[in-house]
Amino acid sequence: MKIEKTEILIIGAGPAGSVAAALLRQQGRQVLILEREQFPRFSIGESLLPQSMEYIEAAGLLQDVVEAGFQYKNGAAFVRGERSTEFDFRDKFSPGWGTTYQVQRADFDHVLAKGAERMGAEVRYRHEVLAAMPGEVPQVTVRSPEGEEYIIQADFMLDASGFGRLLPRLLKLESPSNFPVRGAIFTHVRDHIPADAGFDRNKILITTHPEHVDVWYWTIPFSNGCCSLGVVAEPAFLERYRGGEMERLQAIVGEDPNLTRLLKNAEWGVLPVRQITGYSANVKSLWGPGYALLGNAGEFLDPVFSSGVTIAFKSAQLASACLQRKYAGETVDWERDFAIPLRDGVQTFRRFVEAWYQGGFQKIIFHPDPQPDIRAMICSILAGYAWDKRNPYVAETERRLRVLEQLCAG
Structure with missing residues (x-):
């Protein structure tokens, strides 16, 4: 079997893989990306957070994204029944980007992958990793589109395979998520x-179901007159509805008066209606001998605050910084320098997600008389700045959020 060698092997050409590749190419590293599918291809997770723009810019991909014509985004609106509130991400506590984009992921991921290629990374589409062996010289067995198998040996592997979670599956790293199992039914409509x-x-x-605090809808407008539309709930709720996916989604959307009014003229059938269940995931470790896990390959929380791509980019930035030090001859502690700082921000997002489904965070955002400074701190986390320890709601997430929930519930 043919054996090839590369410095950095990246599995998956999605956002984490492409940004990691671009950052590593800036360091002069040889980078090979293996992608199982052919781009462009559909993916969910279409609303970016402003924090993600920092990583896109650092990777040298900002112009690629800006010129692609995506829908400008400056915040988030929340509605439940007669109550509504908006967060403008430019009115946040943390410094940095306050605007971003809402993207069709098929196009966005392809833009980033082409940007990584422009910077010198090699991307091989429709090459599937069949087996992986970690170690001092990690290697994978790959099948080409023509069915030929070959081996790639690398100095280091980055798994950016997303929901495919390749290395966690092959190396038995998967660990149960402590979130309740939830499902999503979603599509694109011409709105x-x-x-x-x-x-x-x-x-x-973001619309909360008028009767169920733990059921919510997303409506993400795009620049082409379409929007992404979906509902998230526990499986038992979704299974109450009969018919195919489209009929079920239409029935659940029809239970909210505001969405019914907004989408009364919508054309369905732009994309097939899809359903995923049990997407929250965790792993025993985010790294091992010769490899690290990026983005959703390591951990996925929940789509409610659109944190997935931002976490993916953060993991790419931390991993590329560790690899820069490794090639400079320094000793890298992957737990201290990669896993712990990555999970710090993930834990902040996690606490906010838990508070959302328990209803406490909804009491906070719909409070009729919010304090501007606290609202700006909350806004920063909604904008993705979950690693800014200067923000009290990042430095002391659990205590601060619990106290605020109690105050707003009084």
């Missing part, structure tokens, strides 16, 4: 939302 409907296309709309 035809009237200009006078009070809908801000520059913001993602």
Whole structure:
């Protein structure tokens, strides 16, 4: 069997893999990306957070993204029944980007992958990793589109395989998530939302079900007149509805008066309606001998605050910094320098996600008389700045959020 060698092997050409590749190419590293699918391809997770722009810019991919024509995004709107509130991400506590984009992931991921190629990374589409062996010289067995198998040996492997979670599956690293199992039913529609409907296309709309605090909808407008539309709930709720996926999603959307009004002229069938269940995931370790896990390959929380791509980019940035030090001859402690700082921010997001489903965070955001400084701190986390320890709600997430929930519930 043919054996090839590379410095850095990246499994997956999604956001984590492409940004890691671009950052590593800036260091002069030889980078090979293996991608099982052919781009462009559909993926969920279409609303970015402003923090992600910092990593796109650092990777040298900002112009690629800006010129792609995606929908501008400056915040998030929340609605439950007659109550509504908006967060403008430019009015946040943390310094840095306050705007970003809402993207069709098929196009966005392809833009990033082509940007990584422009910077000198090699991307092989439709090459599937069949087996992996970690160690001092990690290697994988790969099958080409023509069916030929070959081996690649690398100095280091980065698994950016997303929900495919390749190395966690092959190396038995998967660990149960402590989140309840939830599912999502979603699609794209041509929305035809009237200009006078009070809908801000520059913001993602998060709608809580009028009767169930732990059921919510996303409405993410795109620049082409379509929007991504989905509902998230525990499987028992979704299974109450009969028919195919489209009929079930239409029935659940029809239970919210505001969404029914906004989408009364919507054209369905732009994309097939899809359903995923049990997407929250965890692993025993984010790294091992000769490899590290990036983005969703390591851990995925929940889509409610659109944190997935930001976490993916953060993992790529931390891993590339560790590899820069490794090639400079320094000793790298992957737990201290990669896993712990990555999970610090993930834990902040995790606590906010838990508070959302328990209803406490919804009491906070819909409070009729919020304090501007606290609102700016909350806004920073919603904008993705979950690693900014200067923010008290990052430095002391658990205590601060618990106290705030109690105050807003009084």
